[in-house]
Amino acid sequence: MRSVASGGYANLDLPKELRQRRLSGRDAAFATELTYGATRLRGIYDRIIEIAADRPIARIDGGVLDTLRLGAHQLLGMRVPPHAAADTSVALARQVNGAGAAGLVNAVLRRISEADLEEWLTRIVPADADATTKAAIQHSHPEWIAKALRQALLGHGASTPATVDADLAAVLAADNAAAEVNLVARPGLVTVEELAVDGATAHPHVPTAALLPSGDPGQVAAVRDGRAAVQDAGSQVVALTLAAAPLVRAARGRERWLDLCAGPGGKAGLLAALAIEQRADLVANEVQPHRAELVAATLRVASERAEGVGLTLEVRTGDGRDYGVDEPAAYDRILIDAPCTGLGALRRRPEARWRRQPSDLAALGSLQRELLASALDALAPGGVAVYATCSPHLAETTFVVGDVLKKRSDIEHLDARPVVEEVTCGWGGTLGAGPDVQLWPHDHGTDGMFLALLRKQG
Numbered sequence: 269m270r271s272v273a274s275g276g277y278a279n280l281d282l283p284k285e286l287r288q289r290r291l292s293g294r295d296a297a298f299a300t301e302l303t304y305g306a307t308r309l310r311g312i313y314d315r316i317i318e319i320a321a322d323r324p325i326a327r328i329d330g331g332v333l334d335t336l337r338l339g340a341h342q343l344l345g346m347r348v349p350p351h352a353a354a355d356t357s358v359a360l361a362r363q364v365n366g367a368g369a370a371g372l373v374n375a376v377l378r379r380i381s382e383a384d385l386e387e388w389l390t391r392i393v394p395a396d397a398d399a400t401t402k403a404a405i406q407h408s409h410p411e412w413i414a415k416a417l418r419q420a421l422l423g424h425g426a427s428t429p430a431t432v433d434a435d436l437a438a439v440l441a442a443d444n445a446a447a448e449v450n451l452v453a454r455p456g457l458v459t460v461e462e463l464a465v466d467g468a469t470a471h472p473h474v475p476t477a478a479l480l481p482s483g484d485p486g487q488v489a490a491v492r493d494g495r496a497a498v499q500d501a502g503s504q505v506v507a508l509t510l511a512a513a514p515l516v517r518a519a520r521g522r523e524r525w526l527d528l529c530a531g532p533g534g535k536a537g538l539l540a541a542l543a544i545e546q547r548a549d550l551v552a553n554e555v556q557p558h559r560a561e562l563v564a565a566t567l568r569v570a571s572e573r574a575e576g577v578g579l580t581l582e583v584r585t586g587d588g589r590d591y592g593v594d595e596p597a598a599y600d601r602i603l604i605d606a607p608c609t610g611l612g613a614l615r616r617r618p619e620a621r622w623r624r625q626p627s628d629l630a631a632l633g634s635l636q637r638e639l640l641a642s643a644l645d646a647l648a649p650g651g652v653a654v655y656a657t658c659s660p661h662l663a664e665t666t667f668v669v670g671d672v673l674k675k676r677s678d679i680e681h682l683d684a685r686p687v688v689e690e691v692t693c694g695w696g697g698t699l700g701a702g703p704d705v706q707l708w709p710h711d712h713g714t715d716g717m718f719l720a721l722l723r724k725q726g
């Protein structure tokens with residue numbers, strides 16, 4: 269929690285910390301729940317701590333505040349007996365925050381333990397607040413995010429005015445639950461059935477995906493050697509959709525595919541396997557050199573396989589905005605998995621909701637438009653592009669696609685739903701109003717992936 273306070277990422281720093289301290293099994297799970305839960309729910313806990321400490325958060329030292337958040341989560345969000353939560357928190361305060369802080373931590377936690385979460389929520393949610401504000405407080409989200417998600421539910425046709433309040437509460441609640449561990453079985457390299465040997469079960473809707481209910485994915489042999497990987501099922505749908513979308517193309521040799529924003533390589537890993545199956549060449553591009561290295565590592569096994577059958581898998585470090593000028597009309601299938609706020613994947617990044625700002629949208633919006641425009645220039649006649657984000661925010665999804673398409677007449681905006689239906693199983697009625705597809709954590713159990721399917725006139 270201290271490293272998150274100084275700019276770190278819980279999903280990267282916690283595993284390192286667990287390894288260093290040799291915590292595994294139940295202890296690692298407990299430490300993860302403490303860190304993730306206290307970070308996600310700090311919107312609730314900070315309001316409670318303010319009341320119990322009778323002072324504003326700004327007047328509590330950051331380290332002490334983290335100790336209090338950990339204690340509050342044990343008392344209100346976990347099944348830790350109150351005396352154990354208080355005693356260990358006081359001991360922690362004495363050890364890391366100093367003897368003076370221990371008294372404050374003791375007093376504040378005793379006051380917090382006098383009521384349960386339900387009762388505290390009635391105290392911290394103003395009775396006259398509107399439904400969105402209430403949901404934001406109850407589910408520990410900044411209000412601007414709750415408002416944006418509400419607009420997205422309506423804008424993507426997932427909710428009606430009559431259902432949106434309940435749906436918003438479900439989306440926000442899903443952000444506070446631990447995501448299931450999903451594996452991808454990279455086609456041609458391993459099958460979902462083979463992953464079952466290590467305890468994975470086939471995903472009910474996505475044919476390349478397998479759920480790993482317990483255990484460490486690093487112990488799965490196929491994950492260790494790069495034939496499978498940890499990957500959200502929604503991300504898999506994006507790659508599967510690009511590979512299956514219908515081209516309008518006079519036969520002229522092998523297809524060329526491009527992943528314009530490939531780092532760290534999750535979707536490129538699946539696309540590479542699909543490219544080999546469909547006998548296509550793939551370029552995976554990424555602007556940041558260290559992320560391009562991760563892409564190369566992800567593609568290692570597929571690259572060997574491609575070489576063996578005379579196909580090319582190339583990893584490049586470059587700016588995706590240059591492709592339209594440098595290689596016009598050169599690619600048959602292009603994925604633009606644009607940098608975005610990640611508001612659809614908040615369950616994976618406990619601190620992200622507190623770090624993101626509405627002002628991030630402006631800078632990302634220009635980049636998203638430039639990347640999409642460049643990709644459409646790099647698209648061959650009859651070729652297809654998928655524009656994707658792991659955010660349902662309208663400013664990063666439909667508005668970007670709408671603005672870019674307004675300026676050109678050579679692109680068809682296809683209905684992505686039939687293609688998504690074809691590559692998945694049983695999601696037919698859940699894909700919204702079209703033409704784009706928005707997946708939702710509360711509905712599909714995936715990250716909140718958005719995808720638009722575009723085709724250049726032949």
Ligand SMILES: C[S@@+](CC[C@H](N)C(=O)[O-])C[C@H]1O[C@@H](n2cnc3c(N)ncnc32)[C@H](O)[C@@H]1O
Nearest residue numbers: 529530531532533534535555587588605606607
């Ligand atoms: C959403 S992530 C891509 C995730 C990736 N497709 C995957 O599935 O693992 C967006 C990526 O775009 C990269 N990026 C940002 N600006 C870029 C640019 N101008 N050209 C190419 N890539 C860019 C970021 O560094 C980041 O790695």
